[in-house]
Amino acid sequence: MLGRTAASLFWMSRYMERAENVARLTEVGYRSALTPDSGGGHRGDWQSVLQAAGCLKGFEARGFPLTADAARNYLLFDRENSSSVMSCIEIARNNARSVRTAVTREMWEALNSTWNEFAALAPGAVGPARLPEILDWIRQRTALFRGATIGTLLRDEGYHFSQIGAYLERADNTARILKMRYSVLLPNSSGEINDRSAYQWETILRSVSAHRSYRHFYQESYRPHHIAEFLVLRQEMPRSLRHCCDLICESLRHLVALTEGGESCVTFADQRFGGLCNMKVEHIMTSGLGAFLDGFINDTGELATAIGAEFHFL
Amino acid sequence: MLRKEAYAVGASANAFDEMLDADGKPRAPYRALAAWLAAQNGSDIRQKQQEADTMFRRLGITFAVYGDAAASERLIPFDMIPRVLAAAEWRFLERGIQQRVRALNAFLYDIYHQQEIIRAGVVPAEMIAGNAAFLPEMMGFDPPRNIYAHIIGTDIVRTGDGGFFVLEDNLRTPSGVSYMLENRGAMMRLFPELFAGHLVAPIEQYPDMLRQTLESVAPADCDGAPTLAVLTPGTFNSAYFEHAFLADQMGVELVTGSDLMIEDGALYMRTIRGRERVHVLYRRIDDAFIDPLNFNPDSMLGVPGLFDLYRAGKVTLVNAPGTGIADDKAIYAYVPEIIQFYTGEKPILNNVPTMRCAVPEECAQVLANLQDLVVKEVHGSGGYGMLIGPHASKMELRRFAARIAANPGNYIAQPTLALSTCPAFVASGTGLGIGPRHVDLRPFVLVGDRIRVTPGGLTRVALKKGSLVVNSSQGGGTKDTWVLED
Known part of the structure; x- marks a missing residue:
């Protein structure tokens, strides 16, 4: 190809x-x-x-x-x-x-x-x-x-390049939506849930078409740290960072098998995204959701560049 | 019921109608089709036409019209009434075409080697040496199997029952084969019942045949299965759809110049695994643009050094550079002699009688009878820069006469042929009717380990009433072409 x-x-x-x-x-x-x-x-x-x-x-x-x-x-x-x-x-x-x-x-x-x-x-x-x-x-x-x-x-290289493109974009999109509104997910001083924050949470979920699946999944009303967990860490959620990264890594591994090249991309992706499967949302919230998202957006950009270089996009 | 636009008798002056004979009776190959047509009604047909348009647009079967920025992607009008050829008619055409392409390849070999045909006085030396389509760089080179023109679209017109004439040979990079294949696909979808009632020779094998042809001319230094690629100028080219279509159908890469590179004395394409050798390049780029080092230095489309690699036998270019010398309109007039010279046979298919303005007596005759003639530029194509005398105004005739007088060697002239007509769906008042429209035929020929001719070809139809210009760039349309099996 x-x-x-x-x-x-x-x-x-x-x-x-x-x-x-x-x-x-x-x-x-x-x-x-x-x-x-x-x-x-x-x-x-x-x-x-x-x-x-x-x-x-x-x-x-x-x-x-x-x-x-x-x-x-x-x-x-x-x-x-x-x-x-x-x-x-x-x-x-x-x-x-x-x-x-x-x-x-x-x-x-x-x-x-x-x-x-x-x-x-x-x-x-x-x-x-x-x-x-x-x-x-x-x-x-x-x-x-x-x-x-x-x-x-056909499930050949082309399919996997197409998948990687789609899921990098989706991961990046979810991360940017979260980053723009993440402040409403942080615990506020009063601990009170008012109408306004509930509306904003709904907006976040709606932006990734997750307002209904959230309820099915958690069987509860909106809770900020569950919203963050749903969008970042849950592999069941098709627009979560975790889900996207799983599919990106899977396609990258297929590419390595098919082309006998690109190992460095897999290593990079494993290093940066592998941690998503064991991570706890409490940990992300304490160490800073904003900084986490900045890091993630940066990493997806770097991965895209590395893939382009490794597989001779130019 | 469909209205018949005064079909047949007297409708198209002296033109031969392929469906109806002089008494208005359907000819044998058209009998079943004519009965089917008579049973159709306008609104069904209109709906089918819309389905066809949607199908073609969705598939992106479009072509670009140069100089028309607003409609950079247009559909070629598709007329849904198939053109039918009897098995015997086709056998005759096929034999004639095979003879012709064999002779033209022999001519090319000779011209680029001993030039015996010139020494024998059959073709004048100045027709070759002074011809822009002659490539001196090709002298003395032996292409694989000594074939120069592998992919050919012979344009044929009909003027009577047996009256087939070759209008042009198209030995450079003829296009249209993708329309032939897509038209058949569309017809089978729209009118399955018609195929059930006819034995139509299949054409779907064309991509396989093309692949076999290309593989059969791999360079000698290729051991194992050759890698093929189609070289396109890019998405802005008018025939880009076809380039992509053919590469896809053959399962080979569609490359642009920037995907190719020459390293260690071989041609490579840049792949996701690094470089991969290319052995046979079906190039859809004109000679002048394939190699900026050897030809047009401004070309961004080709690969620097490609021609040297070709001459070194490391890659095969299909068609070979320099084939234009054999389909040049000035050489065309000599093709009957060329056939006789190399095959010792009489031509099966005739040329249209052609006057060469380069010859003073013939030029005088042309200028005196301009209003009755079709005049073409020797190097023109696509219907651009041509004069159709009977349809030109006095002013246009005067202007064209001046151009001929200024540069006679650039023109040839032919009598206006009464091209045969076939039925086509036409607007009739506010409804839909059937009217006779002039057609030509481009069968597609492949020359490799053997000569392969696809039954039928692309029928182009001038959809404007009375018009003789079938080129898609000038408003022509296409039809599916059926060769009936015995």
């Missing part, structure tokens, strides 16, 4: 995963704008949504007002925003197009028809009324792509 092909599969899946995450974050912003705030009026959470999507700086640099319309447009349709859903789908498709031989027809059709249909949407036509429908649609389409990948792609 060409190094360029491996790189394109990695980025194709990474951007499709990002499209889904940005859509989910947009939904959080949309819901928040419909929720009454304790201080009167509605809660407006677009700033933190933009930040969680890694888009706040770009948004501010363009001088847009912090309104629902502007944020929605920037997150979904702005082609100059490389993390907008439009850009993500387009970048994913361009990567797939440049390696048509390495993706299956089902994957290509899922991607290409998503791109065709999304590009045909007029941003102006997607007002608040149609937004939930569009966001649902994006999640369905990304699920279709993922299903096509899992269901049809």
